[in-house]
Amino acid sequence: MLRRLAVISLGLAVLFAAIPARTSRPPRYGGTLRVELGAIVASLDPATASDGTSQASAAKTQIDALIYANQNLDGTSTGTPGTGPFALSSWLPGKSATLKANDKFPQGRPFVDAIEITLGRAFRDRLLDLELNKTDLTEIPPQDARHAAERGVRLSQSPPDELLALVFSENRAISATETHPRQALSLSIDRAAIVTFLLQKTGEPTGALLPQWSSGTSFLFSTSADLPRAKELLAQIAPAPKFVLGYDSADPLEQSVAERIAVNAKEAGLMVTAVGAPPSPSTTKTDSTPDARLMRVPLRASQPAVALNRLLRDLNSYAPGIATSAALSESASPQIIYNREREILDAFRIVPLVWIPQVYGLSPRVRNWTPPGPGQTWPLADVWLDSPETNTTSPHIKDPE
Amino acid sequence: MQSRPSLHLAARIAFLAFLFLPRTAHAQAAAAFPQSWNDAVTQLADQVAAAVSASTPVTLDVKNISGLDPSDANRIVAAFQGELRRHSLGLASAGSLAGRTTVPLRLTLSESADAYLWAIQIFNNARDPISFSTGLVSVSKENTVANGINQPFLSLDERLVWKQPDKFLDFAIVRDATVGDAALAILETKRLADYKLSGADWLLSHESPIPQTGFPSRDPDGRIDLKEHSIAVAEIRCTGDPDLSAKISCTKLNPPPLAIAHTDVSGFAGTVGAILPGTCGSATPALISGIGDWTQSDSIQGYLLNATTSGPPESRSGNAIEFDGPVLSVQADPETSTARAVVHNLKTGNYEAYIVTATCSH
Numbered sequence: 001m002l003r004r005l006a007v008i009s010l011g012l013a014v015l016f017a018a019i020p021a022r023t024s025r026p027p028r029y030g031g032t033l034r035v036e037l038g039a040i041v042a043s044l045d046p047a048t049a050s051d052g053t054s055q056a057s058a059a060k061t062q063i064d065a066l067i068y069a070n071q072n073l074d075g076t077s078t079g080t081p082g083t084g085p086f087a088l089s090s091w092l093p094g095k096s097a098t099l100k101a102n103d104k105f106p107q108g109r110p111f112v113d114a115i116e117i118t119l120g121r122a123f124r125d126r127l128l129d130l131e132l133n134k135t136d137l138t139e140i141p142p143q144d145a146r147h148a149a150e151r152g153v154r155l156s157q158s159p160p161d162e163l164l165a166l167v168f169s170e171n172r173a174i175s176a177t178e179t180h181p182r183q184a185l186s187l188s189i190d191r192a193a194i195v196t197f198l199l200q201k202t203g204e205p206t207g208a209l210l211p212q213w214s215s216g217t218s219f220l221f222s223t224s225a226d227l228p229r230a231k232e233l234l235a236q237i238a239p240a241p242k243f244v245l246g247y248d249s250a251d252p253l254e255q256s257v258a259e260r261i262a263v264n265a266k267e268a269g270l271m272v273t274a275v276g277a278p279p280s281p282s283t284t285k286t287d288s289t290p291d292a293r294l295m296r297v298p299l300r301a302s303q304p305a306v307a308l309n310r311l312l313r314d315l316n317s318y319a320p321g322i323a324t325s326a327a328l329s330e331s332a333s334p335q336i337i338y339n340r341e342r343e344i345l346d347a348f349r350i351v352p353l354v355w356i357p358q359v360y361g362l363s364p365r366v367r368n369w370t371p372p373g374p375g376q377t378w379p380l381a382d383v384w385l386d387s388p389e390t391n392t393t394s395p396h397i398k399d400p401e
Numbered sequence: 402m403q404s405r406p407s408l409h410l411a412a413r414i415a416f417l418a419f420l421f422l423p424r425t426a427h428a429q430a431a432a433a434f435p436q437s438w439n440d441a442v443t444q445l446a447d448q449v450a451a452a453v454s455a456s457t458p459v460t461l462d463v464k465n466i467s468g469l470d471p472s473d474a475n476r477i478v479a480a481f482q483g484e485l486r487r488h489s490l491g492l493a494s495a496g497s498l499a500g501r502t503t504v505p506l507r508l509t510l511s512e513s514a515d516a517y518l519w520a521i522q523i524f525n526n527a528r529d530p531i532s533f534s535t536g537l538v539s540v541s542k543e544n545t546v547a548n549g550i551n552q553p554f555l556s557l558d559e560r561l562v563w564k565q566p567d568k569f570l571d572f573a574i575v576r577d578a579t580v581g582d583a584a585l586a587i588l589e590t591k592r593l594a595d596y597k598l599s600g601a602d603w604l605l606s607h608e609s610p611i612p613q614t615g616f617p618s619r620d621p622d623g624r625i626d627l628k629e630h631s632i633a634v635a636e637i638r639c640t641g642d643p644d645l646s647a648k649i650s651c652t653k654l655n656p657p658p659l660a661i662a663h664t665d666v667s668g669f670a671g672t673v674g675a676i677l678p679g680t681c682g683s684a685t686p687a688l689i690s691g692i693g694d695w696t697q698s699d700s701i702q703g704y705l706l707n708a709t710t711s712g713p714p715e716s717r718s719g720n721a722i723e724f725d726g727p728v729l730s731v732q733a734d735p736e737t738s739t740a741r742a743v744v745h746n747l748k749t750g751n752y753e754a755y756i757v758t759a760t761c762s763h
Contacts, residue, residue, distance in 0.1 A: 216514075
């Protein structure tokens, strides 16, 4: 067959007036955006720290950012009313909040007239509400993302921006030999299985403190399990050490990962006992304090040096002294950032496991939603709602425009 | 950032200029290597030279996990190998030096949130394969943009419009002049079929026979030109009302009407394709099929045709769209960045009509 390249002459014209090209439609003002959250937020006062779980703290930060736009240098809100894109119009602590669009918002009035936020809603109810179009936006636990997608829920996923890591609380200088049990534990963990089975492929196995997309060096840290090497290290220690591994008892993902780690460790000859613990890890050492704890630490910046500094600061709150060196300069070279990561990880006080993305479920009428990046808040001032009659959005999308 | 290729007469002129530019001029320009890249590979090779004795041969394993184009990656690797040779380091292929001690090197082209990152891993300890020293260099992506290396790319989307068991040559979606309803014109070798939308289905509303002349072709060519209210099949040109939904009158032309619209472009022999209007960056976008025959699956790949004297003359851009059979024709819409493609699906036996949209992304 002779196949030719057909070059269309300038005079050849075919009209496609009836074909709606994939151009973005002009935004539509109006409507009420319905948001459902699993967390229970007791107070929206920006001066009051959240007294609940990290989920509650994150939800409070998001809602505060909608009401109080101005931020202090450390990222906390100034708490000046009227500065955010929305204003609080009603508030039932722990149950619901209604926000009205701020017509005088300096960056322009939000497209939606109002946001109704329902708090403390269980995941199954949120998923059902999404399917029944009773809500527009909700968080989906990453381990349930695949299940939600299979049920036809429209999903939006951020780049992996939350580190699930195992953190040892012990704060004393230990010799190289004393790190062997921790190293053996790290080598015994099958991170790929955690991602494949427990997270249903929503996440990335990691051996690094920063995600690959941020640092570009994550691939230099091995994620493979190496049972022979783990056993070899343990053979040098007698008796075989035992670890108590704590996890947030309110977090089903942490629980399943902790139990999986215990199974992996047993295969290497290590005794690990997984125990549920209060959501907020305590730095006060008691007899019941676990030797190590699973922690979910959010990435707070995209720029690798800044991200690493903030990650270590967060980890220090549970494991003081985890990073004793001075903070990296923002302009630190990749080699310096990599060396810092390597130095911290070689002590085996932190064992990175998985980078997890944030997953959101959206109703078909939500437009202009972008999953927030590290350190960013929900872009609800930019979101607009499609009218039902023009709604043509596919239910299966990732990262909508 | 995304943008539609904009209509640009200058780009069309530039493209014509590209067709007649000597290939050697492109080749010389393509050989240019950004200074920042040169500095980076020199730095990496220096690190290897500092860690490995010149008497010890090295082996090189390369991975590109960045957004760098494979052709750029190859140029970086070639430059790095040249730098190793400049340090008198013997580069051997794995397995060619059985029994001799070698130092494995792994060059990984990676990227961070804001820069390209190239890493060299030096596996100096043969007894411990997971032990290595690492050298890292970063190259600003902005520098490479400034050097014209990091081109914008084409994202392709396809939308199935129609399928039928009988072969057709071209198709067009038109507006009905009176009620504004969408209509679909399907051009076969012996008829032009006009379909109207009824609910969710296209229903045949009118068909016009096309006179046959001479022997039937095994590779018939046909096209709908709504702007000219005409169709062309081999030597026959027919005209009708604006949406071609009523009677058409046909004449035999000599030379055949389609011949003037065909041009062979060097570098894409054996394919079907179309140049899209406008530009993507400074390049002209094009959609080109694969080079298989009618028994094979096929694809449509976006290309950026470089009409300037710097950079390669054409580069593959973005991901291809795969089809379960050969792409029989690709026709560009001169008004938008879309093309219409006819595909023969070998799995179902149907002939399928697709609208392919090319989006220029940065």
